[in-house]
Amino acid sequence: MKVLVPVKRVVDYNVKVRVKSDNTDVDLANVKMSMNPFDEIAVEEAVRMKEAGLAEEIIVVSIGPEKAQDQIRQALAMGADRGLLLTTDEDVESLAVAKLLQKVCEEESPQIVIMGKQAIDDDRNQTGQMLGALLGWPQGTFASEVKKEGDKLHVTREIDGGLQTVALNLPAIVTTDLRLNEPRYASLPNIMKAKKKPLEKKAAADLGVDLAPRLTKLKVTEPPKREAGIKVESIEQLVDKLKNEAGVL
């Protein structure tokens, strides 16, 4: 069984992004870029499927600039078998990403696509679900556990108020939540080996998908600032303030 893992190059988790002074976007010049953390969890899960004998081949795909090779190489070092980079310097929206991934799925015929539930840059949480709709495949979103049971995939999902398990026909889409696993660090020998693994490149524009954005970013602003209040000295003073000043108790 083939597993496809889409990964995105995003601003590193630890970077505090700042808004440009002209309010056109955030300032990403010279900031550290990394693999989207939820996608790392997806790569890890795919590698575990392979280690468990469930998956035979793991293909990693990224849509982005030439430098997104770094993120594909990281996934290869974690244990994926080969990479595909659909190059573009444009900001491709989720719907167009889903359409590109649909093309890749039609060519590669994976049984499982596993990807992050959201990218930590635009926080949209939609590409996996959109891909499911375009392919007519079922989806197990926000997964905290993935198991093969007979010919179905059982996905336990993090939902409001607890957990829900669904059984999906294959092929299926899985999107990862935080508790699915803890991604491994690639060892140095594996990083060296990953450099020799195949990585194919194609221009995203050549796949016959309309990449034109549907949303226009009119402006990007700082969030409303919250002013720091006061320090209180004791629990008694705190309770008094909450009762008599803030009126919330």
Next chain:
Amino acid sequence: MAVLVIADHNNAELNDATLKVVGAAQKMGGDIHVLVAGEGAGAVAEAASKINGVSKVLHADDVNYAKRLAEPMAELVIGLAGSYDHIVASSGTDGKNFMPRVAAMLDVMQISVITGVESADTFVRPIYAGNAMATVQSSDAKKVITVQPTAFDAVALDGSAAVEAIGNGAFPSISEFVAEELTKSDRPELAGAKIVISGGRALGSNEAFEQYIYPTADKLGAAIGASRAAVDAGYMPNDYQVGQTGKVVAPELYIAVGISGAIQHLAGMKDSKIIVAINKDEEAPIFSVADYGLVGDLFELMPKLEAAL
């Protein structure tokens, strides 16, 4: 034209988030219809018919909608979409699950987790964990939108719309519900609670949450939350997580205990009316957003707080 709001519910009760989503829908313009899809959710449809400003409730009743799985939900909504300019749902885990499927089937970009409505086609939404706010304009003919409920005011329950039973959409039969394990709690639900007490990694264990957070929460009738660090460390389940990757809350009173205030946590609670921070590190970033900060050891202070209430 009109707005279709898809109700968030559990077949027994209408989630209050829906009242806030209707509040957002009122800013988009046009008649507002509410879709209640569920199994035996007549009481929910009845409750939805009382939402102020709603002119019609569409009620689809079938066992296939009992858990609102994405595949049948998307088919149902697609069948109704022709009559609407805006299709809107709460950004709870149900809405996040089926709405992007609806958007892709309609060939439109979903506008996710909006916190503001500028006009019928222009919306404000947080990006980068709330470190920036983007104002986006959609050129799609239909707008598929998920709404951050805490960003909008709830509308009143003083209306009287008609409830109309509607037929089912297609059932793709590619997914099925297996089981559910819901956290049993007498405490209010985190996303809608008036008071929230959250603990961080400083608690050090699940037992510490039980000993130092739960008693105060029970006295206040508060919901309990946790930082991502506390969830990652296994002290609390993930559905207690407040932050960018968890729940966004905006209660009257938010008490952060032993939480340093990482960016991604602040994204989940900074719109609370009053924020209290209790932390032994006086440099902790949480104090920069707190209305009332108390520097000290939570293991000494929390029993005192409980006793003082």
